Amino acid sequence: MNINIDTKFITLLGDPLKQSFAARMQNAGYEAAGLNMQYFYTVVDNEHLGDVVNGLRYMNFAGFAVTKPNKVKVLEYLDELDPLCRKMGASNTVVRTPEGKLVGYNTDxxxxxxxxxxxxxxxxxxxxxxxxxxxxxxxxxxxxxxxxxxxxxxxxxxxxxxxxxxxxxxxxxxxxxxxxxxxxxxxxxxxxxxxxxxxxxxxxxxxxxxxxxxxxxxxxxxxxxxxxxxxxxxxxxxxxxxxxxxxxGLGMSLYQGAAQIELWTGGKAPVEAMRKELLDIIAGK
CATH class of the missing domain: 3.40.50.720 (NAD(P)-binding Rossmann-like Domain)
Structure with missing residues (x-):
């Protein structure tokens, strides 16, 4: 895809990330849905998490994803929490509102x-x-x-x-x-x-x-x-x-990723396109 001034970004915050298939799955979903979005990785642990999250607040992001070891720590840097996320005490999905607020959810x-x-x-x-x-x-x-x-x-x-x-x-x-x-x-x-x-x-x-x-x-x-x-x-x-x-955890990743897209965009996620991409990755394609 071509990145332009209107492109909305998503990044996954965690460490390690070399094993993650999330970027390929998410980007395949964006393309299938005709979304001008791009997903990429940011390796960060608890020590520098706050600095990164604060930076994302002021950038062209629809939100971001969170994985090990940051799912609990990230709550400290968010403005609001979905009720289920608050009860769980961990967030893997953060939505940046048009007003610049960071709202935590958990689709895991x-x-x-x-x-x-x-x-x-x-x-x-x-x-x-x-x-x-x-x-x-x-x-x-x-x-x-x-x-x-x-x-x-x-x-x-x-x-x-x-x-x-x-x-x-x-x-x-x-x-x-x-x-x-x-x-x-x-x-x-x-x-x-x-x-x-x-x-x-x-x-x-x-x-x-x-x-x-x-x-x-x-x-x-x-x-x-x-x-x-x-x-x-x-x-x-x-x-x-x-x-x-x-x-x-492949199915867990697929279904939680689809739920993330729906939170970030407000639209329906192309689950089958995302599933195909995951299966292609496993097949070494």
Whole structure:
């Protein structure tokens, strides 16, 4: 596309970003919808996040996207929060209003739930969940599960204070179904039916690693990893080897990305064009 004075920009703020397919998917969506928009990457962590966000406020941006490790920290720099985003305590999507205000939303939960139910065929209300990771993605995933009636959600994190905080927020803001599991305690996996990896372990510099020891994998479990590059993390490979059903974060990325476009533009997202682009990327095209 040709960039001109009327082009509206979107950037993804996070670190690492080399594994992200978001730019190709989003730009394919913009082209299919005839939008004069361009999506690109900005590598930034918590330390300099405020400086970058403040700059974007005064530039020709329709908004921006946020990923690990900035989804929680970014709330400090926004003017308003969507009610669901406020309850979740994390934002992955920010809309810049015509008045220059920055409004936070969270489409991760929407994308995750849609993928889990439509593609994974998971019965949320009758499932017991165990989630590795209590950061931005984990917050969105576990919060929407509580909102949608999950029976029980066990949450663990490398930092116990993070899992403790998320459990408290879910039980107070959504439904009293969450329970903290201390780092390194895998005993609750015995009663869990759906295992979630929102920790980031298995992607970027942690490829080949998994948060869950193989000996705890049992037949009948369902495994979901928020990562989609690689398409099968070690977490998923181990589960597949034991005969368990698995699902990666590709659908979550697709559906949350479509919701982002609708927030940034007010129009309908071209989901099938975005899906085709993601499949082309996976195929190495």
């Amino acid at each position: 939960g929407i994308g995750f739930y849609t993928s889990l139910v439509e593609e994974g065929k998971v019965d949320v209300e009758n499932s017991v969940f165990f989630c590795f990771g209590a950061g931005g993605a984990g917050r969105a995933m576990c919060s929407v599960l509580a909102y949608k009636g999950a029976k029980k959600i066990y949450i663990t994190d490398y930092f116990d204070e993070a899992s403790e905080s998320l459990v408290k927020d879910i039980n107070e803001n959504f439904a009293p179904v969450a329970e903290q599991v201390k780092k390194g305690d895998f005993s609750k996996l015995e009663e869990s039916t759906v295992i979630l990896n929102a920790s980031g372990i298995g992607m970027g510099s942690h490829i080949g690693e998994t948060p869950m020891p193989e000996e705890y994998i049992k037949e009948g479990m369902f495994f979901f990893d928020a990562c989609y590059n690689p398409d099968k993390t070690q977490f998923l490979l181990n589960a597949e080897k034991k005969g368990c059903k698995i699902l990666n």
